[in-house]
Amino acid sequence: MSEQLFKVTIDNITVEVPAGTTILQAARQIGGDVTPPAMCFYTPLKGSGGKCRTCLVEVSKGSEKDPRPMPKLVASCRTTVMDGMEVKSVTSQRVLDARAGVVEFLLINHPLDCPICDQAGECHLQDLSYEHGKGGTRYEFQRRTFKKHDLGEFIQLHMTRCILCYRCVFTADQVTDKRAHGVLDRGDHAEIATYIEKNLANDFIGNVIDVCPVGALTDKTFRFKNRVWFTKPVNAHRDCDKCCGEVTLWMRGDEVFRVTARKDEWGEIKTSEKTGKTGWICNDCRFEKKKASDWTVEGLAPIARHSVIGQGKYPGLQRPSETIERVLDGRKPRLLMDIHTVSEVNKPGIELSEIKGPATGDVFKQ
Amino acid sequence: MARKLLLEKAHVEGIRYYDVYRREGGYRSVEKALKGMTPDEVTEEVKKSGLRGRGGAGFPAGMKWSFLAKPEGVPRYLVVNADESEPGTFKDRYLMEFLPHLLIEGMILSSYALGANRSYIYIRGEYAWIPDILEQAIAEARHNGWLGKNILGTGYELEIYVQRGAGAYICGEETALLESLEGKRGNPRIKPPFPAVKGLWDCPTVVNNVETIAAVVPIINEGGDEYAKIGVGRSTGTKLMSACGNINKPGVYEIDMTISVEEFIFSDEYCGGIRNGKRLKACIPGGSSVPILPANLLLKTAKGETRYMNYESLSDGGFATGSMLGSGGFIVLDEDQCIVKNTYTLARFYRHESCGQCSPCREGTGWMEKILWNLETGKGKMSDIDLLWDIQSKIEGNTICPLGDAAAWPVAAAIRHFRDEFEWHVLHPDECTRRNYGLAHYADPIYVPATA
Ligand SMILES: Cc1cc2nc3c(=O)[nH]c(=O)nc-3n(C[C@H](O)[C@H](O)[C@H](O)COP(=O)(O)O)c2cc1C
Ligand code: SF4
Ligand code: SF4
Ligand code: FES
Numbered sequence: 093m094s095e096q097l098f099k100v101t102i103d104n105i106t107v108e109v110p111a112g113t114t115i116l117q118a119a120r121q122i123g124g125d126v127t128p129p130a131m132c133f134y135t136p137l138k139g140s141g142g143k144c145r146t147c148l149v150e151v152s153k154g155s156e157k158d159p160r161p162m163p164k165l166v167a168s169c170r171t172t173v174m175d176g177m178e179v180k181s182v183t184s185q186r187v188l189d190a191r192a193g194v195v196e197f198l199l200i201n202h203p204l205d206c207p208i209c210d211q212a213g214e215c216h217l218q219d220l221s222y223e224h225g226k227g228g229t230r231y232e233f234q235r236r237t238f239k240k241h242d243l244g245e246f247i248q249l250h251m252t253r254c255i256l257c258y259r260c261v262f263t264a265d266q267v268t269d270k271r272a273h274g275v276l277d278r279g280d281h282a283e284i285a286t287y288i289e290k291n292l293a294n295d296f297i298g299n300v301i302d303v304c305p306v307g308a309l310t311d312k313t314f315r316f317k318n319r320v321w322f323t324k325p326v327n328a329h330r331d332c333d334k335c336c337g338e339v340t341l342w343m344r345g346d347e348v349f350r351v352t353a354r355k356d357e358w359g360e361i362k363t364s365e366k367t368g369k370t371g372w373i374c375n376d377c378r379f380e381k382k383k384a385s386d387w388t389v390e391g392l393a394p395i396a397r398h399s400v401i402g403q404g405k406y407p408g409l410q411r412p413s414e415t416i417e418r419v420l421d422g423r424k425p426r427l428l429m430d431i432h433t434v435s436e437v438n439k440p441g442i443e444l445s446e447i448k449g450p451a452t453g454d455v456f457k458q
Numbered sequence: 459m460a461r462k463l464l465l466e467k468a469h470v471e472g473i474r475y476y477d478v479y480r481r482e483g484g485y486r487s488v489e490k491a492l493k494g495m496t497p498d499e500v501t502e503e504v505k506k507s508g509l510r511g512r513g514g515a516g517f518p519a520g521m522k523w524s525f526l527a528k529p530e531g532v533p534r535y536l537v538v539n540a541d542e543s544e545p546g547t548f549k550d551r552y553l554m555e556f557l558p559h560l561l562i563e564g565m566i567l568s569s570y571a572l573g574a575n576r577s578y579i580y581i582r583g584e585y586a587w588i589p590d591i592l593e594q595a596i597a598e599a600r601h602n603g604w605l606g607k608n609i610l611g612t613g614y615e616l617e618i619y620v621q622r623g624a625g626a627y628i629c630g631e632e633t634a635l636l637e638s639l640e641g642k643r644g645n646p647r648i649k650p651p652f653p654a655v656k657g658l659w660d661c662p663t664v665v666n667n668v669e670t671i672a673a674v675v676p677i678i679n680e681g682g683d684e685y686a687k688i689g690v691g692r693s694t695g696t697k698l699m700s701a702c703g704n705i706n707k708p709g710v711y712e713i714d715m716t717i718s719v720e721e722f723i724f725s726d727e728y729c730g731g732i733r734n735g736k737r738l739k740a741c742i743p744g745g746s747s748v749p750i751l752p753a754n755l756l757l758k759t760a761k762g763e764t765r766y767m768n769y770e771s772l773s774d775g776g777f778a779t780g781s782m783l784g785s786g787g788f789i790v791l792d793e794d795q796c797i798v799k800n801t802y803t804l805a806r807f808y809r810h811e812s813c814g815q816c817s818p819c820r821e822g823t824g825w826m827e828k829i830l831w832n833l834e835t836g837k838g839k840m841s842d843i844d845l846l847w848d849i850q851s852k853i854e855g856n857t858i859c860p861l862g863d864a865a866a867w868p869v870a871a872a873i874r875h876f877r878d879e880f881e882w883h884v885l886h887p888d889e890c891t892r893r894n895y896g897l898a899h900y901a902d903p904i905y906v907p908a909t910a
Binding site for chain 2: 146165189
């Protein structure tokens with residue numbers, strides 16, 4: 093039986109997709125502005141989506157058979173296309189208003205602590221507010237805070253940044269043996285936590301860091317060590333008996349600062365070339381293998397063009413010409429003194445990527 | 459005096475117990491249905507009766523039943539929604555406390571029509587003493603052969619279980635209820651799929667309100683056509699109203715939906731007028747989620763016609779000048795009540811009860827509550843009123859479940875009809891903490907332009 097194809101028109105662009113495709117996925121095939129932002133849906137996770145409401149679109153024609161428009165905006169990530177469906181994303185003022193509303197809602201209680209957040213530079217909420225948000229705020233109240241919960245040696249939780257997308261909950265359910273954390277309480281005080289302080293240490297639990305769209309769950313072994321845009325992502329692999337072993341290393345020079353799974357342009361973990369399944373990686377690969385020699389490097393990882401992480405890392409770029417020699421009448425700049433030849437004060441032997449936790453004064457005192 | 463179909467026997471001594479209930483004619487509908495009707499015929503009677511869901515949305519019950527998917531070899535379930543947590547609504551409690559066998563009788567009929575062999579009553583956690591009443595009634599019914607295997611020798615089998623909630627309003631939303639019944643966190647599900655296709659344990663399920671199910675008993679006893687003769691238009695049969703607020707006789711009343719709102723509030727048969735000789739200022743006619751109306755729009759529609767206690771008339775004029783019958787929680791406010799404070803109280807309730815799944819409801823309800831608190835305590839600004847309007851409009855229609863809408867509507871209606879009172883709070887920041895705005899012009903006759 094040949095697969096049934098449905099025609100769907102999104103913002104006046106028509107594509108053909110297999111039956112069962114969601115509006116969001118059809119829009120992603122088209123790409124560009126037409127694609128609604130999606131903060132909670134995550135293709136590899138069953139049951140995800142529908143919660144954040146950033147992906148709302150207007151269905152102006154239900155299908156060829158039943159052309160009635162849908163009365164309410166629908167979550168494109170959880171609505172499947174019908175043959176002849178017509179959808180409006182950026183061409184609908186209703187959608188733009190609703191989207192602006194959702195962005196505002198997501199930000200009113202967000203701490204806006206990007207300057208000290210490890211996710212900055214690869215945060216979907218940053219991108220979302222940059223693309224769809226406003227400069228000011230109409231919120232005049234104290235932002236929400238939570239009692240701190242410790243999730244153990246690998247994962248740092250900042251509940252104030254969480255948008256309750258439930259991705260980490262689905263991940264723990266579907267990828268690890270046993271879920272030890274979840275959403276407690278309800279409403280605006282719902283929080284991600286373990287009921288009794290528990291160490292999240294299951295073999296695959298590190299993947300919650302990769303699926304978290306914001307800086308609510310970050311890698312403790314990378315905490316405060318570097319900004320992601322100063323590191324260089326390279327694809328690498330190793331033989332691992334637990335997972336596919338296909339990762340992205342985030343390096344500076346020869347130092348491996350961080351290991352993550354490989355993600356596609358939507359920030360979703362890619363299918364592994366080896367296993368043909370979602371390329372979740374194990375905690376060993378993620379947290380323990382922090383030497384370049386642990387890995388076979390394949391080459392630079394592709395980075396979306398709009399991302400700051402791509403800054404200055406790619407060949408074939410036009411560089412601005414050097415001006416120093418010109419203003420010095422052709423003389424070369426001279427190194428007056430290399431501090432390391434006369435002083436050990438900066439401890440050049442310390443590899444920042446290998447110390448436990450963030451670098452503090454204590455690291456350099458000794 | 460109006461006919462009573464549900465509460466007729468409520469005051470018979472001992473009606474809570476099987477012997478009395480049976481002596482008064484209880485369970486004869488089950489004999490009639492199981493022995494003389496096919497399941498589809500029962501559904502057909504309910505369709506003919508025009509019975510609409512009594513839980514709030516007013517969806518025709520017979521139609522809902524006919525949507526139930528019936529794949530071979532997959533069990534189907536009936537779940538009775540007894541979560542009743544909507545502020546102002548307490549009619550199901552009355553039914554279950556006084557007439558538990560009526561609910562069970564209705565459940566046998568409905569389960570038979572739907573082909574369900576296991577049915578559940580999901581009851582609000584705070585009704586801590588009612589599960590005992592229900593379970594005793596279930597035991598009595600089983601003992602007398604109305605439940606269990608091979609009921610009345612027809613081969614039909616039915617068990618009824620009572621499950622207590624843990625005290626969350628959101629678990630009254632039918633899909634959150636099903637999650638909770640399955641032992642999970644009570645988050646509403648994303649629809650589709652609808653419960654009629656994938657409900658409890660992923661099996662086809664019908665969720666109905668307690669009163670809806672109880673009303674099936676008189677429908678089968680008297681026939682759907684007879685039932686449909688009571689009431690008007692698409693508001694057939696009788697409706698339980700739980701009346702509360704500043705009235706002389708708060709309580710649960712069974713009405714036949716042909717009486718006017720004025721009669722309901724002021725006649726001695728029902729609410730008995732406003733307490734302490736005060737004047738009527740406003741009313742929330744169908745439970746906290748429905749729009750509040752000022753006295754003038756409550757008693758007369760915008761066209762100047764009398765407003766009646768039924769689905770159509772209460773919603774006449776849409777949200778601009780009308781409201782809804784909702785779940786029948788009739789809350790009356792007299793001239794001493796402050797609309798801003800009332801709106802704040804409702805906003806606080808919805809903030810507290812949001813499940814927190816979707817961003818507009820999780821964040822927007824809390825924001826509205828904070829602004830309303832400022833307005834109520836004399837710290838508000840004029841721009842806050844427009845801001846509130848904007849926030850509620852960004853919540854409404856954009857959420858997973860109708861709790862978002864239910865949180866938005868009361869705020870929208872309060873601003874729509876009582877904007878002067880909000881502005882007065884801003885302009886008189888001291889005075890508003892000492893006294894209330896009063897009746898103002900809210901009961902004045904509405905100008906109705908003459909039509910050619
Ligand atoms: C937030 C929320 C709370 C609700 N609470 C109740 C309730 O307590 N009791 C009830 O019968 N229906 C409640 N409903 C309506 C149910 O979702 C559902 O429509 C109803 O049980 C269907 O029964 P009916 O058709 O017999 O009215 C609630 C809906 C929402 C959105
Ligand atoms: S911690 Fe991250 S992944 Fe988990 S719910 Fe919050 S935002 Fe989503
Ligand atoms: S509207 Fe509110 S209660 Fe309903 S699912 Fe969304 S957050 Fe939960
Ligand atoms: S991505 Fe669709 S609702 Fe969050």
